[in-house]
Amino acid sequence: MIELPPQKYSPKNVEEKILQFWEENDIFKKQIDQRKGCTPYIFLEGPPTANGMPHPGHILTRVMKDLFTRYQAMNGHYVERKAGWDTHGLPVEIEVEKKLGLKDKQDVEKYGIKKFNDECKKSVFKYENAWVELTCRIGFWVDMDNPYITLKNDYIESVWWSLKQAWDKKLLYKGHKVVPYCPRCGTALSAHEIAQGYKIVDDPSIFVKFKLKDEYAYFLAWTTTPWTLISNVALAVHPDQTYIKIRLNGDVMILAEERASVLLKGEEYELLDGFSGKELEGTEYEPLFDFAKPEKKAWYVVLADFVTMEDGTGIVHMAPAFGEDDYNVGKKYDLPVVQLVKLDGTFPDEVTPWKGQFVKDADPSIIKHLEKRGLLEGIHKHTHEYPFCWRCDSPLLYYAMESWFIAMTKVQDSLVRNNNNINWYPEYLQQGRFGDFIREVKDWALSRKRYWGTPLPIWTCSDKTCKHQICVGSVEELRNLSESFPDNYDLHKPFVDEIVVKCPKCKSQMKREEEVIDCWYDSGSAFFAQWHYPFENQDKFKDNFPVDFICEALDQTRGWFYSLLAISTFLFDDRPYKNVLTLGLVLDENNQKMSKSKRNYVDPIIVLDHEGADSLRWYLISANAPWMSTRFFEQAVKDTLGKFILTFWNSYNFFTTYASIDKFDCKKDTIPIAKRQLLDKWILSRYNKVISNVRKHIEVFEIHKAARLVENFVIEDFSNWYLRRSRKRLWVEEKTEDKLAGYSTMYEIFLGLSKILAPLIPFITEEIYLNLRADDMPESVHLCDYLHSDDKQIDDELESGMEKIRDLVEVGRALRSxxxxxxxxxxxxxxxxxxxxxxxxxxxxxxxxxxxxxxxxxxxxxxxxxxxxxxxxxxxxxxxxxxxxxxxxxxxxxxxxxxxxxxxxxxxxxxxxxxxxxxxxxxxxxxxxxxxxxxxxxxxxxxxxxxxxxxxxLTPDLEAEGFAREIVRRIQSMRKELDLDVEDRITVGINIDSEKKNALQKWQDYIQGETRSKELSFIDRPSGKLVKKWKIDELEVEIGINK
RNA sequence: GGGCCUGUAGCUUAGGUUGGUUGGAGCACCCGGCUGAUAACCGGGAGGCCAAGAGUUCAAAUCUCUUCAGGCCCA
CATH class of the missing domain: 3.30.720.200 (Signal recognition particle alu RNA binding heterodimer, srp9/1)
Known part of the structure; x- marks a missing residue:
């Protein structure tokens, strides 16, 4: 039985009602369970960090994840949707440091690691409620009762297992990583931290002469960090540039030709020789200082692509301990890492002239020293950006810290192969941004000298001669190695470090490497760690690998998308996901990035309260291709509400108004299609075409096209043409076959639209479905099967004829006007x-x-x-x-x-x-x-x-008929003013010029019929509930009506 | 600094692969009409150096290069 819905659409009321309906009837669970045994469609949730409020970007991701999984579920797949939470990492620690007023790592250790980590754990779930509420409110169906959580012991154990795999494959090793380091705080800073501390400064830039070993000539090199010269081990030249040997002021010097023409402009010099960078490779020179006694070969020319001709001499001094580029080149040439700077930023004792001095303060003295030795060719002031510590404002030093790595370079070929086997949406990312990244892959710097994270499960024997190392791959293994393993264990710091582990070789005590691991490794393990694989759920894992679908924003390309692929590649040598949808970023109204500090975004909750989840979803879905950036502001959602959602609702409202009066029964009253009007057949043809195209678009994630197609169908074809043209059919009072044919068609289309649109706008579709459903239909639209088009109903000729009619209507109306x-x-x-x-x-x-x-x-x-x-x-x-x-x-x-x-x-x-x-x-x-x-x-x-x-x-007859319609129109608007129901009967009195009266009398039946008047009289003084004077084409008319 | 993506009317956008009539829509605006779907509907109008510049071509929104602006990632 179709009921009369509320006339005015209130998104909030409808959506709250539907949410309650879902919860009371467990619809989400039923949607999954009813497909048990069907082909699964495997979705993997990229875990959000719940230590900040969700913003519009998160909404987009969650809407997209939701709609594709709902679509697949309706399409007959078994679609589990396990939620996940990313809980470790530096952002969490920083948040807690701020809250507790801790300034650096020393402060944290003073505060106590146990207490600190407790705070981190609490902080991670600080905003969980907000996330759960918002997730629920936007209609994202994901199982938040059984999420995977990266801080759980089981999860960590799976991560440990995978690290042990890497260890066994000899992929886990200890090396150096050059990081921005604050010598005062004694800590490395993350990229995110240094980004907020750049300042423009003047540094000395000097030209230094390095004497060749076997020849009386100098390499002329350039540096802005004189203090790193102490740790120099090589000079780099560009392999493809031309270098020249010249005589200048009596000295023989080598530098890049291109730089010479700039630096020595106007000066006279004698050109002695020329060679390519390549030819210089391996040329040895005498060290500037002899403080370092490197074990490996040093002080020769190496080749590097990054050497620029923008500034300097085209010859770059290399100190692998103090620059990432330097370090990478050093690794390639197996150069020693000479690190003559202590962790507090001062020179060590062996650098006798400057020992104990802060390195940057020693610059002037070092320059003077070189000048005295005649090795300085020039000194300039160089203005550039330099990073400072955002906490203490000290200048940062780039510093090679010991770090654990996974040797991704060793599995690069597999990475490339597995990537080529993934469907990327949009496609260009596969070989573009992501492909580039993989082709230039570097070893993954895994360890973090921090507190809140998955501890690195590597223990080293403390015996100086033994030094045996073990990578622990399970709790069981750790328990067997230790003497006292607690029953109630926690694998985090500091507990994990309190476990006493004995060296299996020498029985000495072992000590865990103090680091925790990169939290990207945690989330990148989700595809197996969510199942606690391989300790549990081995079959489950096998059935769910690789996953069918993941979906995150563009900034995850080298984040989660990479960490999943990296881990999957070295563990299983396979792709972890088959399809990856990358979403564009959500920007503010002015195309600017949304940021917490600028507060330039609308709180999603406000939009949900005003315009509702369906409008919000429809806007995000239809505004743009998923991978394009989308501007987000309330007015845009408001427009969507007015343009589409309300049109849809008003159409539905129109249908139900009449269908409920007539008590239309979809079982008994349905007229076979063959017996319906051409208009019905036409809209059914359009409708089936839409269904088939919507499917095609969704399959390739072009959801915006699907949405626009439906929107256009609903507004243009269905509402503005079919329903408008069908209005008269519904006004007849009897239940004619034609009226029922109209109802049948409308019923079928509304029911169908509710299914087609259910994955996209799950609330309003449910509301409509629940009103239209017959008893033998599923209890929710989300338990229905997604529609297939009925191609038999598609009639191209009819569609083209209708197209022509609509064209004629258009020009005909224009002509009338x-x-x-x-x-x-x-x-x-x-x-x-x-x-x-x-x-x-x-x-x-x-x-x-x-x-x-x-x-x-x-x-x-x-x-x-x-x-x-x-x-x-x-x-x-x-x-x-x-x-x-x-x-x-x-x-x-x-x-x-x-x-x-x-x-x-x-x-x-x-x-x-x-x-x-x-x-x-x-x-x-x-x-x-x-x-x-x-x-x-x-x-x-x-x-x-x-x-x-x-x-x-225009004959008098025609004029009279037109005038009758004028009258009808006035009476109708008066009926409405009195707020009468459609069925209400009225009596009408009209006072009008006698000539017109005679003409009108012929149309009396017509007027009465149209206005549902049981009585119509022409009288001088009309009376009734509402009496109004009208002016129609200069003619005064007075009308009175009564119920 | 490097790589990638984007830029069309006040706003949201189609078209761009494959160069070819006058660059289409919708919202908002103005005028007129219609109306028991009323935050709707119909007709008309106004609004575009297709970000800027250069090149290729008989012909460029479309192809190429440069610049500018915004975004993402990496330095």
């Missing part, structure tokens, strides 16, 4: 001039055209000649040159004549004579232009394939 005869006033005749084919395609649909443009009769013709008339007018460009001064007189004379007659005469006699100033002039057809125009009372317009002609003669 142009000739100034209102649509209320019927015209007696219209003619369509077109060919037979067109006529055939539209002749059965002509009633629609009749009604839309209000014409009594439409007939067909093959050409327009009966409606056109030819006249002539003087051809000025011919007459002018020929008759010069007389031309004006001739034109005047012609205009005196009747132009129709003139044309007739000209065609008959070929010439006419006019008299100008007493002179007879003979004119021929050549002197005229033929003009074709409509005969009087004919108006003409055309479409691409037809001409439409109106007979504009």
């Amino acid at each position: 142009k000739i100034g005869i209102k649509v209320k006033y019927p015209l007696s005749n219209a003619t369509l001039v077109c060919d037979k084919k067109i006529e055939d395609s539209i002749k059965d649909l002509l009633d629609l055209l009749n009604e839309e443009i209000n014409v009594k009769k439409i007939s067909f013709e093959r050409d327009t000649s009966n409606f056109m008339t030819k006249t002539v007018k003087p051809n000025h460009s011919k007459l002018g040159p020929k008759y010069k001064a007389k031309a004006k007189g001739i034109v005047n004379a012609i205009e005196e004549l009747d132009s129709h007659q003139l044309y007739g005469d000209l065609t008959k006699t070929k010439k006419i004579t006019v008299s100008v100033d007493g002179e007879d002039i003979v004119l021929t057809m050549d002197d005229f232009q033929i003009v074709e125009s409509e005969k009087s009372h004919i108006a003409r317009t055309e479409t691409e394939d037809a001409v439409l002609l109106f007979d504009t003669t």
